[in-house]
Amino acid sequence: MTDINTHAGNPALDDPAVTDALAIYDQLTPGERREVFRTLYRAVTAFNRTGDIDRLVRYADSVKQMVALYANPEVRSAVRDAPHTLHDAGGPADLGEVLALLQE
Numbered sequence: 001m002t003d004i005n006t007h008a009g010n011p012a013l014d015d016p017a018v019t020d021a022l023a024i025y026d027q028l029t030p031g032e033r034r035e036v037f038r039t040l041y042r043a044v045t046a047f048n049r050t051g052d053i054d055r056l057v058r059y060a061d062s063v064k065q066m067v068a069l070y071a072n073p074e075v076r077s078a079v080r081d082a083p084h085t086l087h088d089a090g091g092p093a094d095l096g097e098v099l100a101l102l103q104e
Helices: 016-027 030-050 054-070 073-081 095-103
Strands: none
Touching: 016 054, 030 054, 054 073
């Protein structure tokens, strides 16, 4: 497959970090995939409306943390089994705090 979105600094399509993230994405449920895209588009829309680059940075950090969490099958199951409520916490969660909560 040709990478039509090649820009200086972008990792290759077969970069190990990208490959690992796609393996996690392939394991997401349709609802989880929808939420990833919804959150992405909210960050893009917020950036377009405000010009606040931190919106995109926070989203990038969130995705990186999700990939790290979901790489562990036990954590992934705990996240899926936990009760969920929709809310905007106002910022990224600390990965260590999330893991501690899931282990309780």
